[in-house]
Amino acid sequence: MLLAPSVDDVKAIIRASATGVLVFSLGIALLAPVALVLGEANAATALLVGAAPAVAMGVLGRRIPTSSLRLTWTRAIVTATTTWIACACVAAVPLYLSGHFVGVDAAFFDAVSGVTNTGHSLVADLDHLPRSLVLLRSWMEVAGGAAFLFVGQSLLEARRALATSLTPGDTMGEHVMPGTGKGLRRTWRTIAALGITGVVGVGVALSVAGVPLASLPITTISLVAAAATTGGFIPNTGAVGAYHSVVVEFMLVVLMLGGATSVGVLAAAARRQHDRIRNDFSFQVYVGMLAAVLAGTMVGLARAGTFEAVVPVARHGIFSAVAAVTTTGLSTVAPELFISDFGVLAPAALVTGMAVGGMLGSMSGGFSTLRMGLLAKGVISDVRKVLQPEGAVSRVGWMRLGRREVLTDAHVRSAATTVMLFLIGILAGATVLLWADGRIALRGALLTATSAIGNVGLDVGVLEPGQAWYVTTTFTILMLLGRLQWLGIFAAIGFVVAIVQGRR
Amino acid sequence: MARDRRSDDAGRAVIGSDERDRRWQRTEEPTWRRALNGIGSVVVMAIVVVLVGLALSWLATLVL
Numbered sequence: 283m284l285l286a287p288s289v290d291d292v293k294a295i296i297r298a299s300a301t302g303v304l305v306f307s308l309g310i311a312l313l314a315p316v317a318l319v320l321g322e323a324n325a326a327t328a329l330l331v332g333a334a335p336a337v338a339m340g341v342l343g344r345r346i347p348t349s350s351l352r353l354t355w356t357r358a359i360v361t362a363t364t365t366w367i368a369c370a371c372v373a374a375v376p377l378y379l380s381g382h383f384v385g386v387d388a389a390f391f392d393a394v395s396g397v398t399n400t401g402h403s404l405v406a407d408l409d410h411l412p413r414s415l416v417l418l419r420s421w422m423e424v425a426g427g428a429a430f431l432f433v434g435q436s437l438l439e440a441r442r443a444l445a446t447s448l449t450p451g452d453t454m455g456e457h458v459m460p461g462t463g464k465g466l467r468r469t470w471r472t473i474a475a476l477g478i479t480g481v482v483g484v485g486v487a488l489s490v491a492g493v494p495l496a497s498l499p500i501t502t503i504s505l506v507a508a509a510a511t512t513g514g515f516i517p518n519t520g521a522v523g524a525y526h527s528v529v530v531e532f533m534l535v536v537l538m539l540g541g542a543t544s545v546g547v548l549a550a551a552a553r554r555q556h557d558r559i560r561n562d563f564s565f566q567v568y569v570g571m572l573a574a575v576l577a578g579t580m581v582g583l584a585r586a587g588t589f590e591a592v593v594p595v596a597r598h599g600i601f602s603a604v605a606a607v608t609t610t611g612l613s614t615v616a617p618e619l620f621i622s623d624f625g626v627l628a629p630a631a632l633v634t635g636m637a638v639g640g641m642l643g644s645m646s647g648g649f650s651t652l653r654m655g656l657l658a659k660g661v662i663s664d665v666r667k668v669l670q671p672e673g674a675v676s677r678v679g680w681m682r683l684g685r686r687e688v689l690t691d692a693h694v695r696s697a698a699t700t701v702m703l704f705l706i707g708i709l710a711g712a713t714v715l716l717w718a719d720g721r722i723a724l725r726g727a728l729l730t731a732t733s734a735i736g737n738v739g740l741d742v743g744v745l746e747p748g749q750a751w752y753v754t755t756t757f758t759i760l761m762l763l764g765r766l767q768w769l770g771i772f773a774a775i776g777f778v779v780a781i782v783q784g785r786r
Numbered sequence: 787m788a789r790d791r792r793s794d795d796a797g798r799a800v801i802g803s804d805e806r807d808r809r810w811q812r813t814e815e816p817t818w819r820r821a822l823n824g825i826g827s828v829v830v831m832a833i834v835v836v837l838v839g840l841a842l843s844w845l846a847t848l849v850l
Contacts, residue, residue, distance in 0.1 A: 475821045532832065539835065540828040551827035552820035559827075576839050584846035592840075592847050600839035 286784030287356075287777060293348040295361050300343025302365035302429065307336035307372050309421050317414035325380065325412035332375030336368075356773065362433050363766055363774035366426075370394045373422050380415055382406050384747050387754045394758045396422025398765035399430065399645060401514025401611040401739020404754065406747040408519050413500050416517050420504050423513030427541070427645040428473050430765065434643050435465030435545055468545045473510075475548075476540050480506035483533040491527035505530075509537035512646045514611035514739035523614035528597065531614060535604050542608035542640025543568070546683050555684070563680035567655035568641050572607050578631025579603045586625025599628075606635035609647040611739030618743040621726050633729055636738045637704065647737025647764055649704045653697035655680070660694035703768045707735040707760055714756045715744060735764040 311333035317326035370393040378389035388404040395402045396419055405411060485502040493501055504517035516522070522531060540548070547565050550558045559565055579599045589595045601614045613620070620629055639648015663678040670676055678689040711731025715722050722744055730744040734757045745757065763771055815823075 471821070475825055479825045532836065535835065536829055536832040539832050540825070543828065543831075548824050548828075552824035553815075554823055556827075572835060573838065576835070577842050580839065580842040580846040581850065584843070584850040592844050595847055596836075596840045596843035599843055600836055603839070604835060 284776070284780040284784040286780055290348055291357060292781070293346050294352070294357050295364065296343050297346050297348060298357070298361040299365045299368060300340045300346075302361075303336055303368045303372065304340025304344065306369045306425050307333045307340055309425060310372065310376065310418060311337060313414050313417055313421065316417060317412065320413050322412040322414050325376070325414045328376040328379035329414065329418065331379060332372055336372040356777065358433075358436070359770050359773040360777045362429075363770045365429070366397055366762065366766065369422075369425070370397050373397065373418065376415065376418060377405075380412060382408075382411050382415075385751070387751050387758070388747065388749075391754045391758050392419075393422065394761050395739065396513065396515065397426035397429075398737050398761045399423055399426050399511050399513040399609075399647065400734065400737045400761045400764075401508065402734060402741055402745055402757065402761070403515065403739075404745065404747050404749065408516075416500055416504055419515045420507035420513075423507045423511045423515060424473070424477075426765075427511030427513065428469055430645055431469040431472060431545060431643075432465050435468050468549060472545050472548055476510040476537060477506065479540075480510050480533070480537045483536070484509075484530060487527055487529040487533050488525065491525045491530055493525070505534065506537060508612060509534040509610055510541045510645075512538065512541045512608050512610045512640070512644075512737070514605075516612065521613045521615055521617070522601070523598075531597070531601055534612060535601065538604050538608040538610045538612070541610070542644050542646035544641040544643035546643055547641065550683055558684040561681040562683050563655055564641050564643075564650075564652040564682065567651040567658075568607075571635060571638055571651055571654070572603070575607050575631050575635035576600065576603045578634070579628045582625050582628025582631055585627060586623070588619075588623050588625065588628075602628075602632060603635060606632040606738065606740070607638070607640065609636060609639045609736050609738045611733065611741075613740065617741055620729070620740070621723065621742050626725075629725060629729060632740075633732050636729075636732050636736045636740070637708070639736055639738075649697075649700050649736075653700055656689065656693050656697040657701065659689050660697070663689060663694075700767065700769075704735060704764075707763055707768075708732050711735060711756060711760050714753055718750050718753045719744075731760065734760040737761060737764045 310329055314326045314329045314333070317323070317329060370390060372393075373396060374386070374390040374393040377383060377392055378386055382405050383389040383392065384404070384406065391402070391404050394400075481502055484506050485498065488502055488505075489495070489498055501517050504515065505522075507513060508515050518524075522534060525531075544564065547559050547562060550556075550562075576599070579602055580595060583589060583595050583599050589598065598614050601612070602620075604610075605612045620632070637648055638654050639650055640646030642650040642652045659678050659680060663676065666676045666678070679686050680689065681687070708728065708731045711734055712724070712727040715727040715730060716724065726742050726744050729740070729742055732738070733740045745753075
């Protein structure tokens with residue numbers, strides 16, 4: 283039986299969502315003067331047309347009187363979902379008005395791809411997209427990444443227990459609010475540190491690589507936002523390898539790794555608590571996944587004979603493996619080559635890395651290294667139970683930044699549910715692609731579906747402008763499901779159903 | 787000269803556990819230093835990834 287939410291619940295959600303939309307829209311509005319400076323009057327108008335109503339609605343929404351602003355678990359989850367979707371709607375307006383998208387669904391697809399830090403794009407003629415809209419794409423990635431970090435940190439802090447799911451079952455606290463202050467500080471510090479390092483490092487590397495001074499600032503910002511937030515939007519057609527600079531690629535590897543490392547581990551590194559990081563279970567699985575995907579990619583590339591010398595194998599293999607595990611989706615070669623020239627083993631390793639993704643509590647997608655590790659621990663626990671005498675109590679635990687956690691059935695169930703939902707999403711996405719276009723190979727369909735639901739954005743030439751509406755809609759939903767970890771969307775749908783059918 | 791914060795008003799050393807002492811030293815680091823520590827760790831991680839990748843690619847091309 284569903285209980286209908288109170289009017290205060292709805293008001294609190296609208297008010298909290300309005301704050302998110304207001305901040306996001308103000309960022310878009312601030313790009314309008316930049317567009318004018320760049321001589322892009324049409325883009326400035328499009329940005330204002332999109333941002334102005336959203337700013338007004340954000341201001342009005344924040345004025346809604348509520349008797350309680352308490353952000354309970356349900357309110358927080360529904361707020362996160364509605365904010366993400368509302369922000370994508372706002373960003374879709376200037377994108378659609380630019381004339382670079384076939385339809386509204388394609389513009390909304392790109393907007394969702396941006397705010398979910400995916401990086402898939404249906405833009406037509408990217409090289410002639412107004413520069414201010416390239417910056418809009420970067421803003422979507424930064425805002426989406428920051429919001430994801432903020433929500434994750436707030437929930438983790440509020441629960442004081444491991445957030446392996448979005449359900450409040452194992453929580454110690456009912457309210458999310460106590461965690462928001464610390465969550466905001468950690469988010470801001472992480473984004474600032476990665477952003478400053480990236481702009482300096484990538485900017486210098488790009489200028490040395492010969493990128494013209496006129497396009498240097500926007501190219502730098504775009505690449506840094508793409509790598510550090512694991513978003514993956516590139517400023518021009520072509521791959522990162524087009525810059526022909528090992529230093530640029532190394533700097534992007536640094537940013538990608540930083541973006542996929544949990545804020546807790548980064549904070550421990552800042553305090554030089556290296557022993558805690560070494561013992562952290564999630565970090566150990568993350569490092570293990572990186573090593574496994576690196577090994578699989580190298581062996582696959584060597585076996586397929588894609589490159590003849592060691593250096594190209596290493597260069598493209600390292601970048602591809604890091605981009606996959608961190609769910610950034612950047613590449614040093616034309617992405618179509620992943621299907622045509624990389625053989626079978628290397629793409630399989632990359633797809634596995636993309637599905638698992640980076641660490642929980644980072645900006646990366648996938649179902650996270652922690653859930654992968656918990657599933658493995660669950661198997662170990664079951665084997666132990668079989669081998670031990672009847673009635674013996676076996677405890678399996680793991681370390682989380684210096685704190686010992688005990689594995690419970692709820693942890694394993696939660697991790698298994700998420701992984702299963704991810705797999706269902708991959709199969710659903712691949713089926714829709716194969717249905718829509720008979721020429722698409724199964725490998726390409728599976729890779730693209732994994733890339734969408736894992737918020738990776740590695741496009742192997744399957745998702746292109748002019749796709750059928752049901753393909754864009756399916757993949758838009760998959761990207762949202764991946765970022766909001768499924769249960770967020772389910773909770774929002776349940777909330778709407780409860781409003782209509784719930785018992786009052 | 788600023789008073790050592792590990793000593794009390796009378797200048798006597800405040801005795802605590804080694805762990806607490808180390809924690810105190812860590813939290814007293816300026817923000818820029820902590821940011822450098824964090825970024826430095828990520829850079830070291832990237833260097834390790836590159837070295838491991840180079841070794842693996844060399845091995846893979848040698849064996850296969």
